[in-house]
Amino acid sequence: MGDAKHVHVIGTGTIGEPLIGLLADFREQLGINVVSFHKRTPLTTEVAKVRSMMDRGALLCTDEAAIPKFEDQGLKVSWETEEAIDRADVVIDCTPSGVGHENKNKYYERFTHNTKGFIAQGSEFGFGKMYARGINDEALDPKEDKFVHVVSCNTHNISVLLKSLGFPNNNPENLLEAKFVMMRRASDTSQDGDFLPAPKVGKHDDPRFGTHHARDAWHIFQTLGYDLNLYSSAVKLNTQYMHALWFNMRLKEKITLPQVMQRLKDNRRIATTEKTSANQIYSFGRDHGHYGRILSQTVVPVKSLSVVGDNEIVGFAFTPQDGNPLLSTVAVACWYLDPNDISARLDCLKPYLFHEI
Numbered sequence: 001m002g003d004a005k006h007v008h009v010i011g012t013g014t015i016g017e018p019l020i021g022l023l024a025d026f027r028e029q030l031g032i033n034v035v036s037f038h039k040r041t042p043l044t045t046e047v048a049k050v051r052s053m054m055d056r057g058a059l060l061c062t063d064e065a066a067i068p069k070f071e072d073q074g075l076k077v078s079w080e081t082e083e084a085i086d087r088a089d090v091v092i093d094c095t096p097s098g099v100g101h102e103n104k105n106k107y108y109e110r111f112t113h114n115t116k117g118f119i120a121q122g123s124e125f126g127f128g129k130m131y132a133r134g135i136n137d138e139a140l141d142p143k144e145d146k147f148v149h150v151v152s153c154n155t156h157n158i159s160v161l162l163k164s165l166g167f168p169n170n171n172p173e174n175l176l177e178a179k180f181v182m183m184r185r186a187s188d189t190s191q192d193g194d195f196l197p198a199p200k201v202g203k204h205d206d207p208r209f210g211t212h213h214a215r216d217a218w219h220i221f222q223t224l225g226y227d228l229n230l231y232s233s234a235v236k237l238n239t240q241y242m243h244a245l246w247f248n249m250r251l252k253e254k255i256t257l258p259q260v261m262q263r264l265k266d267n268r269r270i271a272t273t274e275k276t277s278a279n280q281i282y283s284f285g286r287d288h289g290h291y292g293r294i295l296s297q298t299v300v301p302v303k304s305l306s307v308v309g310d311n312e313i314v315g316f317a318f319t320p321q322d323g324n325p326l327l328s329t330v331a332v333a334c335w336y337l338d339p340n341d342i343s344a345r346l347d348c349l350k351p352y353l354f355h356e357i
């Protein structure tokens with residue numbers, strides 16, 4: 001380990017780029033001295049992106065063989081891959097599905113003696129303890145959890161809805177059953193591929209949970225000892241804007257619509273909105289978010305809410321897909337650096353945690 005309080009991000013894609021920007025812009029308030037990032041491929045199309053991150057104060061790292069190519073592009077490389085990991089206190093893996101596990105085997109396991117912790121993103125099931133800010137903070141154990149898996153954007157959304165509407169008083173037995181239909185955007189706005197001409201439904205390949213969405217949510221609450229009755233279905237839509245989900249929760253207790261509204265208002269990680277289209281909500285994020293991202297865990301259009309009978313809540317919610325894992329990731333990085341007083345350090349991100357959109 002070299003510099004004090006050094007956070008290193010691997011991957012500069014949809015999640016990596018705004019994360020590096022957030023860490024670099026707020027490093028003083030977050031208590032971080034050095035932010036570095038690993039970019040694998042020296043693409044001429046991405047020189048501007050790399051330069052922008054470096055202008056914010058983040059240091060470029062890459063593999064030994066790629067150093068001369070980045071230098072030819074006029075970009076100064078600070079450390080090669082292993083040296084950067086060795087120097088860092090916290091390493092955040094933002095690579096695509098499966099690469100985080102490969103990196104764990106190839107690099108991270110060798111640096112556990114001097115690195116405080118390693119964090120991976122949504123697709124890396126099994127990387128480490130599953131985590132979402134405000135959902136299972138009490139499950140994190142500084143002695144055990146060298147590896148943390150920040151759950152996916154949709155798992156954040158499902159989890160915060162379950163926690164705030166289904167069992168706001170940490171009484172999971174109040175939730176009899178919850179069902180979700182995940183309506184997913186075909187691709188990220190930055191992606192040219194994966195165009196979808198029409199909605200495409202998914203398989204129910206998990207006999208208990210339907211799709212992995214309910215299963216992932218079950219697993220994160222399992223870290224608290226809860227055994228929830230969850231089921232999900234998925235459909236991909238021909239949009240690049242936002243994921244949406246439909247939910248249905250059947251509770252043991254009776255509930256009214258005003259009480260549902262109050263529960264949503266009581267959770268500061270939930271945004272409510274009078275808007276009903278992903279288009280308008282996404283556009284709000286572009287105008288008022290950091291790198292166009294809002295950090296709220298879900299956006300609930302209040303006009304979509306209904307109570308069926310006296311104990312069943314139905315509604316829709318939108319997922320700030322590449323925003324909500326950012327806050328959880330920064331929170332774990334701060335926790336690794338110093339587990340005390342994280343909330344005070346995260347206060348600088350409050351302007352992007354909207355309660356109303």
Ligand SMILES: NC(=O)c1ccc[n+]([C@@H]2O[C@H](COP(=O)([O-])OP(=O)(O)OC[C@H]3O[C@@H](n4cnc5c(N)ncnc54)[C@H](OP(=O)(O)O)[C@@H]3O)[C@@H](O)[C@H]2O)c1
Pocket residue numbers: 010011012013014015016038039040041042094095096097099120121122123124151152153188321322325
């Ligand atoms: N996209 C979302 O909205 C979203 C939301 C929540 C969570 N996540 C999760 O975040 C993670 C990353 O997703 P993403 O959408 O940000 O990915 P992405 O946009 O495809 O970016 C992947 C990045 O990883 C780098 N990379 C790929 N293979 C690498 C390797 N072997 N070594 C080092 N770097 C490598 C690429 O670098 P080069 O281009 O330089 O080669 C690229 O910068 C996934 O676990 C995903 O599930 C994504």
